[in-house]
Amino acid sequence: MIVVEGLAKSFGRRGEVKAVDGVSLTAADGAITGLLGPNGAGKTTLLRMLATLVVPDAGRASVDGIDVARDPHAVRRRIGVLSDARGLYLRLTGRENIRYYGALHGLAGAALAARIDRLLDTLGIGPIADRPAQGYSQGERMKVAIARALVHDPAAILLDEPTNGLDIMSTRALRALLSSLAAEGKCLLFSSHVMQEVAALCGSIVILGHGRVVATGTAPELIARSGQATLEEAFVQLLGSGEGLVA
Amino acid sequence: MSTLSGARIATIARKEMVDTFRDRRTMLVMFLTAIAAGPILLLLVLNLAASQAEKARELRLPVAGREHAPALIAFLERQQVTILPAPGGFEERIRKGELDVVLDIDAAFGADVAQGKAGTVRLVYDRSRDRARASIDQAEALLRAYGREWGRGRLLLRGVAPQVGLPLTIEARDLATPQSQGSLVLFLVAFYGLFAAVVGGMAAALDTTAGERERASLEPLLTTPALPLELATGKWLAVCALNALAVLVTLSGFYLTLRFAPLPTIGIPFLFGIAEFARFVVVLVPLILLIPAILVWFGCRGRTFKEAQSNVSLLLFAISILPVVQMFMQRKEPDWLGWVPVSAQYALLTRALRGEALPALELAQSYAVPALLTAGALLLVARLLSRESVVTGSR
Numbered sequence: 001m002i003v004v005e006g007l008a009k010s011f012g013r014r015g016e017v018k019a020v021d022g023v024s025l026t027a028a029d030g031a032i033t034g035l036l037g038p039n040g041a042g043k044t045t046l047l048r049m050l051a052t053l054v055v056p057d058a059g060r061a062s063v064d065g066i067d068v069a070r071d072p073h074a075v076r077r078r079i080g081v082l083s084d085a086r087g088l089y090l091r092l093t094g095r096e097n098i099r100y101y102g103a104l105h106g107l108a109g110a111a112l113a114a115r116i117d118r119l120l121d122t123l124g125i126g127p128i129a130d131r132p133a134q135g136y137s138q139g140e141r142m143k144v145a146i147a148r149a150l151v152h153d154p155a156a157i158l159l160d161e162p163t164n165g166l167d168i169m170s171t172r173a174l175r176a177l178l179s180s181l182a183a184e185g186k187c188l189l190f191s192s193h194v195m196q197e198v199a200a201l202c203g204s205i206v207i208l209g210h211g212r213v214v215a216t217g218t219a220p221e222l223i224a225r226s227g228q229a230t231l232e233e234a235f236v237q238l239l240g241s242g243e244g245l246v247a
Numbered sequence: 248m249s250t251l252s253g254a255r256i257a258t259i260a261r262k263e264m265v266d267t268f269r270d271r272r273t274m275l276v277m278f279l280t281a282i283a284a285g286p287i288l289l290l291l292v293l294n295l296a297a298s299q300a301e302k303a304r305e306l307r308l309p310v311a312g313r314e315h316a317p318a319l320i321a322f323l324e325r326q327q328v329t330i331l332p333a334p335g336g337f338e339e340r341i342r343k344g345e346l347d348v349v350l351d352i353d354a355a356f357g358a359d360v361a362q363g364k365a366g367t368v369r370l371v372y373d374r375s376r377d378r379a380r381a382s383i384d385q386a387e388a389l390l391r392a393y394g395r396e397w398g399r400g401r402l403l404l405r406g407v408a409p410q411v412g413l414p415l416t417i418e419a420r421d422l423a424t425p426q427s428q429g430s431l432v433l434f435l436v437a438f439y440g441l442f443a444a445v446v447g448g449m450a451a452a453l454d455t456t457a458g459e460r461e462r463a464s465l466e467p468l469l470t471t472p473a474l475p476l477e478l479a480t481g482k483w484l485a486v487c488a489l490n491a492l493a494v495l496v497t498l499s500g501f502y503l504t505l506r507f508a509p510l511p512t513i514g515i516p517f518l519f520g521i522a523e524f525a526r527f528v529v530v531l532v533p534l535i536l537l538i539p540a541i542l543v544w545f546g547c548r549g550r551t552f553k554e555a556q557s558n559v560s561l562l563l564f565a566i567s568i569l570p571v572v573q574m575f576m577q578r579k580e581p582d583w584l585g586w587v588p589v590s591a592q593y594a595l596l597t598r599a600l601r602g603e604a605l606p607a608l609e610l611a612q613s614y615a616v617p618a619l620l621t622a623g624a625l626l627l628v629a630r631l632l633s634r635e636s637v638v639t640g641s642r
Contacts, residue, residue, distance in 0.1 A: 011639065048635075048638065048639075051470045052470070053466065053469055053470065053635060053638045054635040054638065054639065055635055073472060073474070076470060076471060076472045079470065081467065081470040082467075083466045083467050083470060084466065085463035085464070085466035085467065085638075086463065086466075086467060087462040087463030087465075087467070088462075088464060089262075089266055089462075089464060090462070091266050091269040091270055092266060092269075096262075096265075100258070100262050101467075101471055103254075103258040104255055104258060104259070104468075104471040104472060104473045105471060105472060106252075106254075106255075106472070132269075145467070148467070149467070
């Protein structure tokens with residue numbers, strides 16, 4: 001379970017750029033929570049704070065009750081992160097990339113090998129796993145990055161725009177994987193600027209705009225509240241303008 | 248707080264080494280600089296020295312106007328000089344480097360001498376050519392000797408003791424041991440030994456740091472439980488291993504080169520045997536460990552490989568210029584230089600090459616500062632990696 005209370009972060013010399021400005025939200029276990037917002041809404045910064053990469057200016061955030069600022073190391077053990085930057089080691093094979101992260105999480109031997117095999121199988125990248133990552137397609141790289149983030153079977157999973165650059169088949173496979181992870185009881189927090197995706201996948205949706213929470217609820221709730229016909233129109237209406245979609 | 252995990256450090260170091268070994272470009276650059284730069288250059292210098300020694304032993308001197316001074320020619324021939332007729336346009340040929348030195352005897356030589364004036368001979372050469380220097384010096388020395396002998400004969404004829412005209416006797420005592428001769432070769436071996444320790448890990452260091460940032464694999468790495476100091480240490484160890492490899496390859500190159508080089512012809516019973524090899528390694532250990540730490544720190548500060556590379560090139564220039572300055576230093580080195588990294592190592596390397604044993608105290612002295620700097624650099628790297636700016640890209 002991820003709990004965020006009044007989280008804030010500014011950048012710039014005098015903190016003039018308020019990337020995240022007092023965000024509160026809860027992502028429950030066994031569910032996929034969607035962070036929906038236009039580019040620049042603060043999704044990546046929020047996820048980076050949860051991933052302990054960026055220290056909040058104010059507010060608090062915790063993963064399974066552990067504060068991200070107070071004990072980042074314990075949080076890192078518990079989370080799997082598909083960050084905004086998701087570079088692989090191109091001279092290593094996909095399997096070696098995943099194994100490296102498993103070893104850093106303290107896994108080893110047969111348990112690690114079995115875990116990697118299962119992930120490769122689930123993601124359908126077994127056949128390419130022993131080739132250098134250099135030759136991978138965009139989708140294959142993404143899948144290896146996802147497997148890498150899940151290798152230690154984390155309780156909470158943070159995904160920053162995971163479907164970016166994926167084709168339809170890969171997107172569907174990813175959705176199925178995320179749903180099954182939620183069914184296992186994991187807590188998934190997932191950012192996107194693609195409406196349909198969030199509507200299809202997320203039980204609970206948090207709409208972000210200019211670093212603030214604009215609305216929270218399920219897709220039908222949000223549509224009902226806005227009085228619009230579709231989530232997209234609800235989104236535009238809730239943000240107060242069409243600017244987010246253009247930006 | 249969590250404690251450092253040796254297993255994780257080993258995991259990081261192992262991964263970085265595998266990654267670098269698969270990088271053909273990095274490995275190629277490393278081995279080319281290690282093998283080509285040092286030993287091959289050394290081989291060229293040795294050959295040059297050998298051919299110069301050859302030249303000095305049997306001087307072949309083209310002479311123009313030999314008929315004007317038959318006594319001088321006879322003297323030179325008695326000194327084992329091969330007299331050749333000077334070809335036409337010899338000045339041009341000297342300028343082009345085809346001839347080293349030509350003796351031009353003045354047409355009025357005989358007449359001048361007969362009138363009791365000094366006879367004129369001209370030695371034509373281009374002193375900017377290192378290759379020609381041995382021949383020039385020898386020809387000059389022979390002409391001076393002839394002049395002295397002649398003068399002495401005249402004084403004797405007039406009943407004057409030769410000492411009257413030569414009040415000063417110069418006795419030269421050369422204190423160079425056979426091994427301390429050939430200082431250029433000495434310098435080269437020490438310099439490239441150092442050079443290998445400095446540049447050996449460079450490409451790998453930048454690739455594991457700035458390269459990691461550039462290919463966007465640093466951010467996900469920082470979300471793993473690996474602590475910043477573990478990352479710093481693991482990466483540093485991997486670079487150290489490669490650096491040590493570069494040094495060993497270079498030293499092996501020297502070992503082989505100097506075994507098969509024509510050393511006896513130059514007159515240097517120069518030794519680079521197993522003992523010198525081992526002493527080199529012992530002297531270079533602090534640099535093998537220190538330089539990667541500094542390079543990793545520099546690399547972490549660069550957001551791209553290119554940026555880091557330009558930062559590092561200045562550092563490398565400063566480091567590699569130190570031994571050159573030391574070589575040209577005229578006075579004995581001041582004592583505090585024994586504390587300065589690179590300088591201390593260079594001084595110890597030249598001593599090892601002269602066949603001296605390494606005093607334990609000075610060796611310990613040369614280890615002290617690099618050890619502190621290495622630890623300091625690693626802590627700086629860890630601090631840098633724990634900053635959020637390393638992910639967000641802001642300064």
